[in-house]
Amino acid sequence: MRTAAKRIAERTYMLTDRLTGVNQFLLEGEERALLIDTGYGTKSLPKAVAKLTSLPVVTVNTHLHPDHSNGNKFFGKVYVGERDLPSHGVPSNELFEGVAAAYGRGALRPLMKFARRLALIDPSTAEYAPIPDAIDLGGRRVEVIPCPGHTEGSVLFADAETRAVFAGDAINGEQWMFTCPASSTGAYAELWRGLEKELSDFSELRISHSRKALPIGFIREFIRAFETIKPENGRPSKIKGTPEPVTFYEYESERYGRIRVWAYPSQVR
Numbered sequence: 001m002r003t004a005a006k007r008i009a010e011r012t013y014m015l016t017d018r019l020t021g022v023n024q025f026l027l028e029g030e031e032r033a034l035l036i037d038t039g040y041g042t043k044s045l046p047k048a049v050a051k052l053t054s055l056p057v058v059t060v061n062t063h064l065h066p067d068h069s070n071g072n073k074f075f076g077k078v079y080v081g082e083r084d085l086p087s088h089g090v091p092s093n094e095l096f097e098g099v100a101a102a103y104g105r106g107a108l109r110p111l112m113k114f115a116r117r118l119a120l121i122d123p124s125t126a127e128y129a130p131i132p133d134a135i136d137l138g139g140r141r142v143e144v145i146p147c148p149g150h151t152e153g154s155v156l157f158a159d160a161e162t163r164a165v166f167a168g169d170a171i172n173g174e175q176w177m178f179t180c181p182a183s184s185t186g187a188y189a190e191l192w193r194g195l196e197k198e199l200s201d202f203s204e205l206r207i208s209h210s211r212k213a214l215p216i217g218f219i220r221e222f223i224r225a226f227e228t229i230k231p232e233n234g235r236p237s238k239i240k241g242t243p244e245p246v247t248f249y250e251y252e253s254e255r256y257g258r259i260r261v262w263a264y265p266s267q268v269r
Ligand SMILES: [Zn+2]
Pocket: 063, 065, 150, 169
């Protein structure tokens, strides 16, 4: 089976696509289960979910990106942050088309065809609805916290029962901001200063691209990484086909190692 399932806490599972390493999470209450993200769209995900729970499943996305949303087609109705509803457009499709056009010549062309199947989101394959402020699973309540920056509609799921925050791509050691040109590094640092206080009772962050949880103390160093960004310290990335050059800013944390922020120069403000 392509999806690996691991119990990470009572009534809580991490589902990992073995090929791409992307995580989804399943939280059970007494009446409903919550599926956080649906991956690139491999059929083994709905099978793994059906094996783990017999409860009705509420499906949500941390944000609308193909590695979190392309499996939505298996689950019917899906809740996403208001600003990520496909009725506002699908910015990741435009970004992909630009990059694909820059790379999709010559030898890379067949690879791009394959990449296109994975990377483009077709909004017609699921029914989208705006996410509520909290999701009641019956004896287990999961709070939804807006976290715009990686996308405009990114949200966090705070689960008091396990003291875990399911964050998608909103925080990690390789933070992509160029995926949301409207965001700025200053505003994102400010947002996380507020979240650090709000989440002080929580113990860990569960993210999409690592099986290891981040301790909640990572937030402090993440903010620090943003605070130390200076325009002159930006280094050009090799990513082609974007409206502005993607630039990265590195910060070396004593405790957590390298934290990099990937942004357009115009977002550094
Ligand atoms: Zn993402």
